Amino acid sequence: MELYKENQLKIYNSLSKSKEVFKPVTEGRVGMYVCGPTVYSNVHLGNLRTFMSFDMVFRYLLHLGYKVRYVRNITDAGHLESDAEEGEDKIAKKARLEEIEPMEVVQRYTVDFHTITAKYNFLPPSIEPTATGHIVEQIEMIKEIMDKGLAYEVNGSVYFDVLKYNEEGNNYGILSGRNVEDAIHNTRALDGQSEKKNPQDFALWKKADERHIMRWPSPWGEGFPGWHLECSVMSSKYLGEQIDIHGGGMDLKFPHHECEIAQSHACSGVQPVNYWMHANMLLLNSQKMSKSTGNSILPGEILTGENKVLSKAFGAGVVRFFIMQANYRSILDFSNDGLLASEKGYNRLMEAVSLLDAIQTGGSSSFDVAKWKQECYDAMNDDFNTPIAIAKLFDAVKFINQLKDNKATITESDLTLLKETMNAFVFDILGLVNDAKDEGSNKLDGTVELLIKLRKEARENKDWALSDKIRDELAELGIQLKDGREGTTFTVN
Template sequence: MSTLHIYNSKTRTKEEFKPINPPYVGLYVCGPTVYSYVHLGNVRSFITFDVVYRYLKHLGYKVRYVRNITDVGHLVDDQDAGEDKIAKKARLEKKDPMEVVQYYANDFHKVMDTFNALSPSIEPTATGHLIEQIQMIERIIKNGFAYEVNGSVYFDTIKYQEEKGNYGELSGRVIEELIENTRALDGQDEKKNSVDFALWKKADPSHIMRWPSPWSVGFPGWHLECSVMSTKYLGETFDIHGGGMDLKFPHHECEIAQSVAADGKAPVNYWMHGNMLTVNGQKMSKSLGNSFSPYELISGDHELLEKGFSPMTIRFFMLQTHYASTLDFSNEALMGAEKGFRRMVNAYKALQEIQPKKDACTLEKNWKDKCADAMNDDFNTPMVIAHLFDAVKVINSAADGKTELSADEIIYFQELFADYLVDVLGINPELEGASAGGDDTLDKVIATLIEMRQEARANKDFATSDAIRDRLLAAGVLLKDGKEGTSWEKTN
């Protein structure tokens, strides 16, 4: 079997994964700024790294997964001037900022549970690590890479670049071009250079969220918290740092600079970035009217959606595209994913019912190796799903009575689905109900109709038997007669 290779955004190549201290692995992922409901792009990113976490555990690694909560310091437009996003929402809703934080953090956790994402090992908050952030700023100042002006502290990007020469290595940005393209902002005149960024900002009298520091009563910069919390819990240099592609610059670039300036070490060995979402080929945005929340996607309550889709169908849909590729949402794509997912779940269900018909194994059982090779190739979930569909063909053939499986072969397929569909991809058919998107009541109703149809056939009442079959088909339920009895699946 192959070894795990990860595409490293920093080196722009796939590299064999070699943990710093095996079997232990440190994984840090930038979490949400909890001032609003989590958007679909965030959900995709967190599902991506949930799969990374799951697969590392599947390989036997002892993973410490740290995902932060940003509850201060993230200013509007991701700049160094203006209002804090959480404070702004608190003002608009006439609430305390920590009330806003708690509400949207709770909702974020609810969404993650809905999509069957595992909880991280540690979920630290920015406000819970203010002392450590102040201490890192002090180390950066001591090392000559930051300066204080009027109670605010800024990172000296030009001096850092002159001495370390690696600012822009992650994003590919050229510092001279950044200087030319930086637009004037409030407070910019305090900085030595336009590309310098805030480590600590003095709070003006209207700023709600403020704390004492050696420089002023103020608040930390947005980039600082991740440098502090990742290295506090994972070490000055750790294995994997993940996030969305939109965070590569400036957030992750600044993280590297801060850590090197404070402690003299590059903080991360493997940088991973997920790609963006589009809708019908266009960038998802509120201004275009094509942005929808996870709840709208589930309920179907949006003008661009014909219907709602179950959380496991949505997760399945997202993992059909590689995390580093753009994922395009459309009704057609979601409907296609739902149809494919039903086939997968029906095969999963059939595995529990197929009776072994022969003693010896005749199949070449290599699906597990193929799935492992796909995951080892930079977490290639679309290829894993393709291999599972190849297995579905064999299972369906046995369920229809066209071929036979031994007891060992049935166990093999059960293990394959348990390992890769449920444990690694995190797509649990049991969360859908046995009907892949329906509920137990629907299962019982259809089971009753199948029983009535069988009684009609036994009494040679073929008109009633055919009527039950045809009316179910018209309602979107296909009955399939096989040697093991009658099964069913949705057609729409």
């Protein structure tokens, strides 16, 4: 029997602002859409956290036995600059600065994005559609919205008529809690000579001026699609009119997701998303990340240590563990101290998992493995509460260490259950990787074993100066010797 039948998953729905029992449209299948990266620069660390949260959601749904179609788009059409660079496309701007083709920029940062997500052990989505690959569908959707009378053309651009949409009994603002009247007051002063009917209307299609490189023909002339349209188009194309889960960063709630709801609802007449999930933001050293103040770091720079923010390089598994120790809906403070603490905890967890293969079984168990297992699932079923799940894993770590010291006992069947559950949660669900695993080569092993042997001889001769020299200099190289009852072992840090 599939695990989802015995686990009642609850998800916090941003739309209702409450935890709801998860019930997919089609039993046993889940359609999930997550707003993907804009590929005109390296993926932002905060963005990576969002994607990592949904990678965990994807993993847990798969673990529960759902057939999941996970769609995460690539925004490669670029968007307008919000500052004085009027009418210029972000990707086109970058391309001009670097004197290369726009699609070259797209390609470079798409590859970078895939490289980074692979390093952080993300599962690839089921479909990764691009905005530029769906221009035809986007034009079709605009036509459909115009046919319903909810969009209008001005000078080669098409805008969504928000006021009319609301007059027909809809609620633009249903997700973000904003009301349309306030929006008028807040934007009127800034938006004097707009060609829009109302300031809160948003663009579905934008006319391209001469300088705009990325452009496509349309019934309204040459132009490019509005930012919000691609997600409506691609989610309905691959997941249908009503999808189960739509995810993204908190910052996308308004206007992006609000506009998505309006566009999709205008076409289909139904609420397009059953469960809206929003991952919270990330701070760096208790402050917002900003390139201009230097308070920023790229995901790749964490792994190499080439940055001014952290004292050393950290493995992808450590970073992932650190992020999973916080709830996806909480603001997370990324810091050197936080990572150092997580690294220790992470190492303890991994050591315990490694120990599982060498455990002796007995006639009884001094730990209720079945109950513990259920508690792990209960944590995940409660809106993917990974911090609690990890706390539970450390209950098992303590037990495993007691087993190693023969201070606890376990039966054969309980050990099998313990191993299965630990591996499922640590590797399949949390997606952690054992950073240290593949670092030691045979040559290194042999060399260190030789030094351990020399040190052992020195110690037998009470030559503490020599034995300490070997120990300390190896430590400086990142090789830590561990003197145990049955001899000396080592780990590579």
